[in-house]
Amino acid sequence: MRARFFFNLPTAHRPPPTTMPLPAPTLATLVALGVIHAGCKASERTHDDLGLSLAACVTRGDLGRALTAQLVHLDTTHFLLNAFALASVGAAGQAAVGGGAAQYAVATAELLALTGALTLAGLAGLARLPILVERARPGTPAPAWTSAFADRAARTSIVGYSGVIFGWFAIAALASGGRVPLPVGGWSAPAIWGPILSLAACAVIIPHSSALGHASGLVAGVAVWAVGLAWLTPGLVFTLACWGVAAALFGRHQAAKSAAEGSGLDVEAGGGGGQRAGLLDAASAEARAAAAAAAMARAVAAGGGG
Numbered sequence: 001m002r003a004r005f006f007f008n009l010p011t012a013h014r015p016p017p018t019t020m021p022l023p024a025p026t027l028a029t030l031v032a033l034g035v036i037h038a039g040c041k042a043s044e045r046t047h048d049d050l051g052l053s054l055a056a057c058v059t060r061g062d063l064g065r066a067l068t069a070q071l072v073h074l075d076t077t078h079f080l081l082n083a084f085a086l087a088s089v090g091a092a093g094q095a096a097v098g099g100g101a102a103q104y105a106v107a108t109a110e111l112l113a114l115t116g117a118l119t120l121a122g123l124a125g126l127a128r129l130p131i132l133v134e135r136a137r138p139g140t141p142a143p144a145w146t147s148a149f150a151d152r153a154a155r156t157s158i159v160g161y162s163g164v165i166f167g168w169f170a171i172a173a174l175a176s177g178g179r180v181p182l183p184v185g186g187w188s189a190p191a192i193w194g195p196i197l198s199l200a201a202c203a204v205i206i207p208h209s210s211a212l213g214h215a216s217g218l219v220a221g222v223a224v225w226a227v228g229l230a231w232l233t234p235g236l237v238f239t240l241a242c243w244g245v246a247a248a249l250f251g252r253h254q255a256a257k258s259a260a261e262g263s264g265l266d267v268e269a270g271g272g273g274g275q276r277a278g279l280l281d282a283a284s285a286e287a288r289a290a291a292a293a294a295a296m297a298r299a300v301a302a303g304g305g306g
Helices: 024-043 054-059 065-071 076-096 101-127 129-136 144-155 162-176 193-205 211-227 234-261 278-305
Strands: 179-181 188-190 267-269 275-277
Touching: 024 065, 024 076, 024 101, 054 065, 054 101, 054 144, 065 101, 076 101, 076 162, 101 129, 101 144, 101 162, 101 211, 129 144, 162 193, 162 211, 193 211
Parallel strands: none
Antiparallel strands: 179 188, 267 275
16 A cells, blocks of 8 residues: 655645745846846856956956956855755745845845955955064964965955845844754754855865855845945945945046056966955965064074074
């Protein structure tokens, strides 16, 4: 006799579905991301052409990359993973910010802007880490790991919608007000720990994913939820957009001016990771040179004393 599983139960005894239908704004986002992905595959563009990197955003003054790179997926597997993740959180995220298409669009724009800004700031901070350590501890060379972090940050190029998705996960978790069970002792934690644990798991399972980008998106989601959307009046949105355009144009002008004057904002080719920002390379090289000089001075002093 055939076993009667859950899906063989009569319709009257089946529990109601727990999943929410995919909202139209989320579906439109998925379609747009798919079209962009197909265009990138057809054009055969690379991380150097499209990614969020210090070389592009800082050296060449292309600040728009901080936004556009988040819409790009160069690998089909990466796109599919993000598509499934966005589909799973789309309905809950949209409901959390008000349920309307306009609220969803505004929240998405906020997440894109905040995630891009935080990611770029994080890369810039890591690229200058040896110098910052040297300034915090004068006379003491920076540890070798700081230079490794600086070199990696200067070469990093990031693409993908993952940061925004982590932002939506954070918004949905905070809006739920629930708790998630922990695998130890029957304890539970606030729902926001769900995205945080997912971030840690993603960093372990997918080593080449951008933990910085994911963390930036999570922080952006918390910020969007904490501040809310009511303060974004049409007039304020227009004003912020004007200031954003003015800042981008000013950044491009300054980058062109610095390049023309030969101020050291040159771009040199890098292996494996594309291009590096010359100014940030100089900072990293300066820290290594200082460490080498300090080590040599100690060696000379030791030799003289013996």
